[in-house]
Amino acid sequence: MTRTSARASGRRLEPRMLTGAQIVLECLTRERVSHVFGYPGGAILPVYDVMPAYPIHHVLARHEQGAVHMADGFARAGGGVGVAMATSGPGATNMVTGIATAMMDSSPLVCITGQVSSSLIGSDAFQETDITGVTLPITKHNYLVTEADEIAPALREAFYIARSGRPGPVLVDITKDAQQGSCSFDWEAAEPKPPGYRPDHRPRAAEVRHALDLINGSARPVILLGHGVILGEAENLVKAFAERTTIPVAMTLLGIGAFPGSHPLNLGMMGLHGEAWVNEAVQQADLLIALGMRFDDRVTGKLAEFAPGARKIHVEIDPAEVNKNVPVDVGLIGDVRDVLEALLPGVTPNDHAAWLAHIDGLRGHATARSIQGFDDDGHLYAAHAIHDLWQATRGRALVVTDVGQHQMWEAQYYRHESTRSLITSGGLGPMGFAVPAAIGAKLARPDADVWAIVGDGGFQMTMAELGTMVQEGVKVNIAIINNGCLGMVRQLQEFFYGARYHATPLVNPDFVTLASAYGIRGIRVTERAGVAAAVAAAAAHDGPVLLDIRVESGDAVYPMVAAGAGLDQMIRRPAQEATR
Amino acid sequence: MSSTFVVYVEDKPGVLNRVASLFRRRAFNIESLTVGHTDTPGVSRMTIVVGTDRDGARKVEAHLYKLVNVLRVDDVTSTPAVFRDLAMIKVQASAETRSHIMQLVDVYRARIVDVAPDSLMVEVTGTEDKIDSLLDVLRPYGVLEAVRTGRVAMARGAARTPRVRPASAALRGPMPRIPREPAASGPVQLTA
Numbered sequence: 001m002t003r004t005s006a007r008a009s010g011r012r013l014e015p016r017m018l019t020g021a022q023i024v025l026e027c028l029t030r031e032r033v034s035h036v037f038g039y040p041g042g043a044i045l046p047v048y049d050v051m052p053a054y055p056i057h058h059v060l061a062r063h064e065q066g067a068v069h070m071a072d073g074f075a076r077a078g079g080g081v082g083v084a085m086a087t088s089g090p091g092a093t094n095m096v097t098g099i100a101t102a103m104m105d106s107s108p109l110v111c112i113t114g115q116v117s118s119s120l121i122g123s124d125a126f127q128e129t130d131i132t133g134v135t136l137p138i139t140k141h142n143y144l145v146t147e148a149d150e151i152a153p154a155l156r157e158a159f160y161i162a163r164s165g166r167p168g169p170v171l172v173d174i175t176k177d178a179q180q181g182s183c184s185f186d187w188e189a190a191e192p193k194p195p196g197y198r199p200d201h202r203p204r205a206a207e208v209r210h211a212l213d214l215i216n217g218s219a220r221p222v223i224l225l226g227h228g229v230i231l232g233e234a235e236n237l238v239k240a241f242a243e244r245t246t247i248p249v250a251m252t253l254l255g256i257g258a259f260p261g262s263h264p265l266n267l268g269m270m271g272l273h274g275e276a277w278v279n280e281a282v283q284q285a286d287l288l289i290a291l292g293m294r295f296d297d298r299v300t301g302k303l304a305e306f307a308p309g310a311r312k313i314h315v316e317i318d319p320a321e322v323n324k325n326v327p328v329d330v331g332l333i334g335d336v337r338d339v340l341e342a343l344l345p346g347v348t349p350n351d352h353a354a355w356l357a358h359i360d361g362l363r364g365h366a367t368a369r370s371i372q373g374f375d376d377d378g379h380l381y382a383a384h385a386i387h388d389l390w391q392a393t394r395g396r397a398l399v400v401t402d403v404g405q406h407q408m409w410e411a412q413y414y415r416h417e418s419t420r421s422l423i424t425s426g427g428l429g430p431m432g433f434a435v436p437a438a439i440g441a442k443l444a445r446p447d448a449d450v451w452a453i454v455g456d457g458g459f460q461m462t463m464a465e466l467g468t469m470v471q472e473g474v475k476v477n478i479a480i481i482n483n484g485c486l487g488m489v490r491q492l493q494e495f496f497y498g499a500r501y502h503a504t505p506l507v508n509p510d511f512v513t514l515a516s517a518y519g520i521r522g523i524r525v526t527e528r529a530g531v532a533a534a535v536a537a538a539a540a541h542d543g544p545v546l547l548d549i550r551v552e553s554g555d556a557v558y559p560m561v562a563a564g565a566g567l568d569q570m571i572r573r574p575a576q577e578a579t580r
Numbered sequence: 581m582s583s584t585f586v587v588y589v590e591d592k593p594g595v596l597n598r599v600a601s602l603f604r605r606r607a608f609n610i611e612s613l614t615v616g617h618t619d620t621p622g623v624s625r626m627t628i629v630v631g632t633d634r635d636g637a638r639k640v641e642a643h644l645y646k647l648v649n650v651l652r653v654d655d656v657t658s659t660p661a662v663f664r665d666l667a668m669i670k671v672q673a674s675a676e677t678r679s680h681i682m683q684l685v686d687v688y689r690a691r692i693v694d695v696a697p698d699s700l701m702v703e704v705t706g707t708e709d710k711i712d713s714l715l716d717v718l719r720p721y722g723v724l725e726a727v728r729t730g731r732v733a734m735a736r737g738a739a740r741t742p743r744v745r746p747a748s749a750a751l752r753g754p755m756p757r758i759p760r761e762p763a764a765s766g767p768v769q770l771t772a
């Protein structure tokens with residue numbers, strides 16, 4: 001038999017009889033899934049039982065939340081769909097935080113859960129939870145599958161929905177009897193065809209013309225760049241657009257990396273903890289071009305006072321986001337890449353020299369108050385540690401941050417040059433994200449120098465995943481920005497609750513000793529000079545390294561938009577003299 | 581103020597829950613919701629009355645379109661449409677009052693659908709106003725029980741139920757748009 005005819009006869013083998021569990025893995029294999037992050041249990045065991053026969057690597061997490069964050073980090077680093085798996089009941093409910101994280105940040109995930117047998121549904125059986133009901137508001141879509149022959153159509157549709165349009169998590173809950181039952185498997189027949197789902201929008205020509213009129217006629221324009229640019233792989237087009245029009249670029253937290261940090265048109269992060277000059281530029285603009293961002297309350301400040309003099313163009317793939325928070329003049333609904341391709345031929349070059357010079361003037365005022373200009377006074381500040389980590393990794397690390405003060409300092413002081421080099425949770429903000437997401441990121445990009453930057457509070461929420469890291473032999477370096485307290489909450493107490501520090505001080509374990517219990521090398525850093533040396537040691541070490549960086553406890557993230565205030569009314573860092 | 585939507589959805593388990601959950605999640609108040617089959621197999625039709633203004637109505641429509649099982653959303657609030665509510669009202673009726681009640685029922689073009697020694701059951705269809713009014717005039721006789729379906733709506737003219745199309749055709753079909761004012765001359769403004 002020739003190869004051709006063998007392949008032809010291979011095709012004729014379909015449909016063939018398989019168990020539901022085999023169909024799950026057959027579908028994952030055909031969706032080119034290389035890694036599944038999960039935790040086994042009774043109701044998903046039929047799938048686990050047949051998994052070794054397929055070319056899929058299972059990563060055993062220590063908690064299902066960790067498994068979903070790993071899949072999320074895997075998706076964000078590699079650009080594919082992340083897959084997480086868990087059993088029914090507690091396995092499924094433990095996934096909830098991870099799923100909500102992916103939903104808020106538009107991360108493409110397929111979460112597969114086992115469910116009790118269909119005959120037991122509704123009987124409050126052991127480990128039965130209505131997980132499709134629980135996850136209804138935090139998934140893009142979900143499925144309860146009770147028959148083996150429904151598995152392939154549901155899974156194919158789940159992958160299609162997760163990755164198309166505005167990406168998001170999709171959960172497929174499969175009963176144990178559906179996994180154990182048999183049916184004929186026909187991949188072609190299971191082609192996804194959800195009749196009401198239309199993810200591909202294109203802007204209308206009239207809207208494109210109107211947008212071009214605004215762009216070409218503006219004197220003080222600013223581009224607001226968000227996660228959609230990364231998800232839409234439009235980084236090069238954004239760069240071309242900004243350079244041709246000479247429009248400065250501000251970004252949301254999740255937009256960081258989509259535009260080179262050292263580019264002359266890069267302003268940096270806007271929003272609650274954005275640099276003051278960036279927010280001032282946004283507030284003074286006469287045109288905002290929002291690309292793949294959703295005017296989250298963290299970036300607008302008080303809505304009524306947001307960019308009062310600016311016309312607004314919103315380029316967004318999700319029609320429901322346009323005019324949701326901020327009324328706009330033109331909504332261009334579509335993939336950022338398609339929209340920019342439509343806009344680019346029509347933009348006229350413009351040097352905007354006066355406007356750029358004006359923004360530079362705003363910058364000078366803020367630079368004087370930057371902590372990076374402060375003299376070394378013997379204290380180790382987190383902002384200095386992260387700045388030095390940036391230099392020591394030559395700005396080339398893939399950084400995964402947790403949630404809190406360190407996350408903002410990272411966004412301010414680690415300058416990212418390339419896309420998908422910062423992975424962080426912007427929407428939901430779950431502490432405990434960094435360590436598992438970093439594991440997923442490293443598995444997606446084995447050549448990347450992956451650093452998890454995490455607070456001492458958030459680290460302890462998912463530090464059990466150190467076990468996963470060791471078991472999988474994943475080389476992720478961890479920098480704990482250890483200030484001995486829940487810093488961001490403490491900061492809120494300091495500014496808005498009369499400095500009553502209730503329930504924010506932490507009694508921590510010795511993280512270096514803890515690391516050694518896992519066979520991980522731990523290094524304690526207590527002075528500024530130690531940061532670069534520790535990073536160098538981490539780079540030279542084969543396995544994972546954990547840095548316990550003991551930083552000033554009472555420091556706060558500056559600048560900060562005052563509660564309920566406009567974007568340009570910021571609380572500024574006191575000058576260095578005042579801190580002494 | 582209220583907005584009325586006609587929503588076509590796939591006839592699958594849990595779809596009503598998805599729609600209702602959306603309104604709860606986005607803090608929109610459902611004033612009435614009716615569901616039923618259509619003439620097309622696999623397609624159900626909802627009439628939803630929501631307490632929201634035009635701006636809110638646009639958000640509702642856009643969010644409904646994000647539900648995978650939603651096929652089409654028509655905001656019929658200000659389009660020519662027929663609105664109907666159906667009510668059944670059980671009212672006390674003695675030998676003396678019975679004929680009075682029957683006269684009132686005639687005036688409202690309602691029908692008596694059940695007669696018992698001490699009561700009558702009245703069936704009435706019409707706008708909510710008309711039914712409210714009939715309830716008001718029957719109340720002095722003693723309303724024992726009343727049930728209303730909530731508003732159903734249908735746009736006038738030739739628009740029809742969407743078919744459940746295969747994906748390939750659906751992808752070629754017209755794209756759902758952000759809800760907006762009818763096209764006016766000049767630049768497109770998305771805000772009211």
